[in-house]
Each structure stands twice: as structure tokens, then as C-alpha cells.
Amino acid sequence: MARPVRREDPTPTSSLSExxxxxxxxxxRRRMFVAAVVGASLLVLIALNAASWLFVKRMTSYLDSELGxxxxxxxxxASRSLxxxxxxxxxxxxxxxxxxxxxxxxxxxxxxxxxxxDADYRIVASSQPYVGTGEPLHYLRADSQWVARAWEGEAIxxxxxxxxxxxxxxxxxxxxxxxxxxxxVLSAEASADFFELLSLYDRARLVGxxxxxxxxxxxTLFLLWSLTLLLRTEASLRQAERLATIxxxxxxxxxxxxxxxxxxxxTADVLRQRYCPPGHSDELFDFIPxxxxxxxxLVDNFxxxxxxxxxxxxxxRAQEVIGRTIARLRPEFEKEGISLLAQSDENLPxxxxxxxxxxxxxxxxxxxxxxxxxxxxxxxxxxxxxxxRRGAAVRISVHDNGCGIEGDPQLIxxxxxxxxxxxxxxxxxxxxxxxxxxxxxxxVASGRHTGTDxxxxxxLRVK
Numbered sequence: 370m371a372r373p374v375r376r377e378d379p380t381p382t383s384s385l386s387e388x389x390x391x392x393x394x395x396x397x398r399r400r401m402f403v404a405a406v407v408g409a410s411l412l413v414l415i416a417l418n419a420a421s422w423l424f425v426k427r428m429t430s431y432l433d434s435e436l437g438x439x440x441x442x443x444x445x446x447a448s449r450s451l452x453x454x455x456x457x458x459x460x461x462x463x464x465x466x467x468x469x470x471x472x473x474x475x476x477x478x479x480x481x482x483x484x485x486x487d488a489d490y491r492i493v494a495s496s497q498p499y500v501g502t503g504e505p506l507h508y509l510r511a512d513s514q515w516v517a518r519a520w521e522g523e524a525i526x527x528x529x530x531x532x533x534x535x536x537x538x539x540x541x542x543x544x545x546x547x548x549x550x551x552x553x554v555l556s557a558e559a560s561a562d563f564f565e566l567l568s569l570y571d572r573a574r575l576v577g578x579x580x581x582x583x584x585x586x587x588x589t590l591f592l593l594w595s596l597t598l599l600l601r602t603e604a605s606l607r608q609a610e611r612l613a614t615i616x617x618x619x620x621x622x623x624x625x626x627x628x629x630x631x632x633x634x635x636t637a638d639v640l641r642q643r644y645c646p647p648g649h650s651d652e653l654f655d656f657i658p659x660x661x662x663x664x665x666x667l668v669d670n671f672x673x674x675x676x677x678x679x680x681x682x683x684x685x686r687a688q689e690v691i692g693r694t695i696a697r698l699r700p701e702f703e704k705e706g707i708s709l710l711a712q713s714d715e716n717l718p719x720x721x722x723x724x725x726x727x728x729x730x731x732x733x734x735x736x737x738x739x740x741x742x743x744x745x746x747x748x749x750x751x752x753x754x755x756x757x758r759r760g761a762a763v764r765i766s767v768h769d770n771g772c773g774i775e776g777d778p779q780l781i782x783x784x785x786x787x788x789x790x791x792x793x794x795x796x797x798x799x800x801x802x803x804x805x806x807x808x809x810x811x812x813v814a815s816g817r818h819t820g821t822d823x824x825x826x827x828x829l830r831v832k
Contacts, residue, residue: 444541456470464494478557508530537561539556680806695709698739707746710748718763718829723807741821742772750767772820781813809826811825
């Protein structure tokens with residue numbers, strides 16, 4: 370009794386597994402190369418952006434420091450100049466002269482504004498003609514600690530400040546009376562709008578980093594897609610080259626093999642009639658026709674795989690072909706103690722297909738199930754109409770409760786991939802090629818304890 374062959378156990382006859390291993394190794398190496406290139410590009414991008422960020426920070430700090438020193442110098446010199454003129458800052462007598470001096474100072478030093486304030490941050494005098502005396506400058510209270518140091522006699526610049534859309538920096542210097550006491554503070558205010566350019570540059574750098582990262586991601590996806598496409602094309606070319614070699618061999622050998630096979634089968638029938646009495650069965654007389662049929666199927670598979678199927682498409686129903694194929698194989702199933710059943714929708718519609726091709730596909734699938742099913746098991750052929758992802762189709766399924774498939778089920782459709790010690794690895798590859806020639810497709814679902822289900826999908830309309 371035949372031992373079910375687990376489809377997932379590869380044998381030394383499977384050359385495709387070695388080819389697949391080499392291809393997977395090539396895929397890994399090339400993906401690692403792409404990952405290395407993308408990783409290096411990402412590191413360079415991050416390094417450039419980090420350098421730009423450091424440049425902006427250092428430039429901002431440098432300009433801030435230089436502007437502060439310049440303002441401190443201007444404020445100190447201006448306070449000394451005013452002190453030499455012995456101006457009374459708090460009385461109203463010298464306010465006109467004081468305002469002119471502040472205006473000249475603002476113009477010569479290219480400042481935004483120059484003010485003299487008292488301890489309550491009120492204006493004593495200003496270079497701005499629209500600013501009234503005694504008006505409080507509340508925004509200077511943010512620099513209270515620097516103003517306090519100016520009241521202690523130190524010329525000092527405060528930090529960068531923002532007021533609305535205006536950026537500025539203020540330096541403070543003490544103003545002494547004739548007795549040397551600090552009676553007012555001079556504030557020299559300079560525009561710092563050029564820092565906005567650095568801020569814009571920093572934001573542009575961040576946007577550039579994000580855009581570059583997105584472009585790098587797209588480039589990575591494109592490279593991976595191109596690599597996958599390249600490898601598929603390479604695999605297809607290799608397979609086409611192998612099939613072309615097989616085609617030349619099959620076309621040459623097929624004719625030479627079939628004639629002797631016909632003679633052998635005819636001779637076996639004559640010997641059966643001569644030496645096997647009617648009503649008796651002898652396994653010796655069954656071996657020769659069975660092996661002749663197997664060799665004929667093998668030759669047919671070689672021709673289909675190498676030259677491509679030649680189909681005679683007709684609009685017809687599949688029940689008759691299914692019944693004829695099952696009747697042909699039922700003795701082999703009964704011999705192994707396996708049930709072979711058929712189920713079909715009563716209203717199964719006609720669809721375009723080639724009778725010989727459908728019979729060959731069913732033979733391949735049923736023989737595959739026969740070899741994978743234990744005695745006492747069951748194989749069922751069903752034909753139904755389904756709404757598939759590609760439109761309405763007729764689904765013809767072959768289900769067995771055999772040992773199932775482990776690993777990648779798609780490998781079994783590759784030419785010369787076999788898990789059987791005596792298999793050629795052509796049956797399922799030919800089946801896939803025939804169903805695709807009909808404009809359909811094949812699907813497989815399998816579990817180790819639930820068996821295997823092969824489904825052939827024939828579109829009701831051929832595009």
C-alpha cells in the first residue's frame with residue numbers, strides 16, 4: 370500500500386530548492402547593500418544637519434555677544450559724554466538739549482532708540498519725539514536685574530528680547546550727578562531683526578531634514594522595488610533559459626519515446642489477452658499500461674512546460690470532464706483504500722476551457738492527493754460558481770485529508786520542485802501554467818492535520 374509522502378519533505382531530486390536558496394542569498398546580500406547605502410546616506414544627512422544646527426547656534430551666540438559688547442560700549446561712551454556736559458537729567462531745564470543729544474547718539478550709532486529713565490522706568494528724555502516725558506516703559510521691566518546692576522554703576526547689556534514681531538537688545542549705563550551718585554539710567558536699544566534670518570535658516574534646515582528624510586525613504590522604497598523587480602526578472606530569465614533547453618530536448622525526445630511506448634502498450638494488451646484468462650486479474654499485466662500512461666503524462670508535461678499550452682477553447686460545461694477523469698482514476702483510489710467523491714452545483718454554468726487541459730490539470734491534482742493521503746482517507750472534487758476578487762468564476766477544487774504541506778506552499782508550483790522520491794516536479798508547475806493560460810489562477814490552502822485544498826479558478830468571461 371502506498372505510503373503518503375509529506376509534501377514538505379524535500380528530496381535530493383529537488384534542484385529548485387538549491388536555486389531558491391541561492392536566489393534568497395542573493396536577495397539578502399543585495400538588500401544588505403541597499404540598507405548600507407541608505408544607512409550611510411542617512412548618517413551623512415544627519416551629520417550635515419547637526420553641523421548646520423551647531424553653526425546656527427554658534428553664530429547666534431557670537432552675534433548676540435558682539436551686539437551686546439557693542440551696545441555696552443555705546444551706552445558707556447554716551448553716558449560719559451553726557452556726564453561731561455554736566456547736564457541736569459531730572460530738571461526740565463535741559464530736556465531739549467538732552468533730547469537733541471540722544472537723537473544725535475541714535476543717528477550716529479545707528480540705534481533703534483535711546484532713553485533716559487528714572488528708578489520707576491519712566492522716561493526722563495528720549496530720542497523718539499513721539500514719546501512723552503514721564504511715560505513708563507513697561508517692556509524694560511523684563512530686564513529688571515540688568516537695570517538694577519546699571520543703578521549700581523555697571524554698564525551692561527541685557528538679553529535678546531521680542532516685542533510683537535520686533536526683536537531688540539538693550540544695553541544700560543548709569544548716569545551720575547556732580548556728586549557721583551547714580552540719578553538715572555541710559556538705555557541704548559538696537560534692532561536685532563537680523564536674528565530672524567538665522568531663525569528662518571534654522572527652520573528651513575529642519576524642513577530640509579524632513580524633506581530629505583522623506584525623499585530618502587522614497588528612494589529606499591524605489592530601490593527595494595527595483596531590486597525585487599530585477600531579481601524576479603533574473604529568475605524569469607533563468608527559468609526561461611532552462612525551459613528553452615527542456616523544450617529543445619522534449620521536442621526531440623517526445624516523438625522517439627511515444628512510438629515505442631505505443632508498441633509496448635499494444636504488446637502488453639496482446640499478452641494479457643493471450644495469457645490472462647477472462648475474469649482473472651494479474652498485477653503483472655497492470656504494471657506495463659500504468660507505467661506507459663505515466664511516461665506519456667511525463668512527456669506531455671515536458672511539452673506543455675517547454676512549448677506552452679495549445680488550447681482549443683470552447684464554451685462548455687465541466688461536469689462531463691470531471692466525471693470522466695474521476696472514472697479513469699477511481700480504480701487506483703479504490704486499490705489504495707481511498708474514497709474519491711465528486712460534488713457539483715446543479716446549475717453550474719458553461720465557461721470557456723480546453724477539455725484536454727482541464728483533464729490534465731485534474732489528473733495532476735488528483736494523483737498528487739492520492740500520493741499524500743492515507744488509506745481510509747477521502748478526496749473530494751467540487752465545482753461551484755463564486756464571486757472572486759477578479760470577478761465571477763467557476764471554482765473546481767480538489768480537497769484531501771492527507772498529510773498536508775508545511776513551509777512555503779508556493780514553492781510546489783515551481784518547475785522541478787518535488788517532495789517525492791520518484792517525482793519529476795512538473796505536475797503542479799504544468800497545472801499552474803495551464804490554468805493561467807485560461808486566464809485563471811490556482812490557490813492552495815493546507816494544514817498539517819487538515820489536509821490540502823487546491824482550487825482552480827476559471828473566469829466566466831475570458832478577457
